[in-house]
Amino acid sequence: MPSKSSSQPSYNLSELLAVDYDLVMTLWNSAPGVRASEPRAEFARILLRNPGLSTVARVGNELAGAVLCCHDGRRGYLYHLAVAEKFRRQGIARALVDRSLSGLQKVGISRCTIFLVADNAQGKTFWQELGWFERTDLIAFAKDL
Numbered sequence: 546m547p548s549k550s551s552s553q554p555s556y557n558l559s560e561l562l563a564v565d566y567d568l569v570m571t572l573w574n575s576a577p578g579v580r581a582s583e584p585r586a587e588f589a590r591i592l593l594r595n596p597g598l599s600t601v602a603r604v605g606n607e608l609a610g611a612v613l614c615c616h617d618g619r620r621g622y623l624y625h626l627a628v629a630e631k632f633r634r635q636g637i638a639r640a641l642v643d644r645s646l647s648g649l650q651k652v653g654i655s656r657c658t659i660f661l662v663a664d665n666a667q668g669k670t671f672w673q674e675l676g677w678f679e680r681t682d683l684i685a686f687a688k689d690l
C-alpha cells in the first residue's frame with residue numbers, strides 16, 4: 546500500500562482475525578473516543594458471522610490500526626475504528642474503512658452506519674471529511690437483555 550510521503554513506512558491491510566483480539570483491544574481502548582468491550586468469545590463470533598469484513602493495518606509486524614465490520618443482512622456497521630497515534634494522517638483509517646466497505650458491497654449491503662461517541666470532535670471531522678452524513682433524524686435507543 547503506498548504511503549503519502551517517502552519518509553513514512555508503508556502499511557499492509559488484511560482481514561482482522563480472532564487471534565488479533567489482545568492487540569486490537571489494547572489499541573482500541575487506548576484511543577479516546579473508542580469503547581470496545583466485547584469479550585473474546587463475542588469478538589470471535591462477530592468475525593465468524595462476517596467473514597473477511599473487518600480489517601487490520603500493519604506496518605511491518607506492528608499493529609497500526611483496525612476496524613470491526615459486520616452486517617445484519619440489511620445494513621452494515623463499522624465499530625471501533627482507530628489508528629495508533631504515531632501512524633495517523635497517512636491515510637490508514639481511510640484505507641481500513643474502504644476495505645471494509647468494499648466487503649460490505651460485495652455481499653449486497655448498500656448502506657453502512659457508524660455510532661460516534663457524542664463528544665468525539667476529531668472522529669466527527671474524520672467521518673465528515675470522508676463524505677459520511679450525520680443522521681440528525683434519528684435517536685438511538687437500547688435495551689439490555
Ligand SMILES: CC(C)(COP(=O)(O)OP(=O)(O)OC[C@H]1O[C@@H](n2cnc3c(N)ncnc32)[C@H](O)[C@@H]1OP(=O)(O)O)[C@@H](O)C(=O)NCCC(=O)NCCS
Nearest residue numbers: 576578626627628633634635636637638639668670671674
Ligand atoms: C480518527 C482516526 C481513526 C483517523 O485516523 P487516520 O489514519 O489518521 O486518518 P486518515 O489519515 O485516513 O485521514 C483521512 C482524512 O480524515 C481527516 N482527518 C483525519 N484525522 C483528522 C484530524 N485529527 N483532524 C482533522 N481532520 C482529520 C483528514 O481530512 C484526512 O485527510 P488528510 O490527511 O489528507 O487531510 C484517528 O485519529 C484515531 O484513531 N482517533 C482516535 C479514535 C477515534 O476517534 N476513532 C473514530 C471514532 S469511530
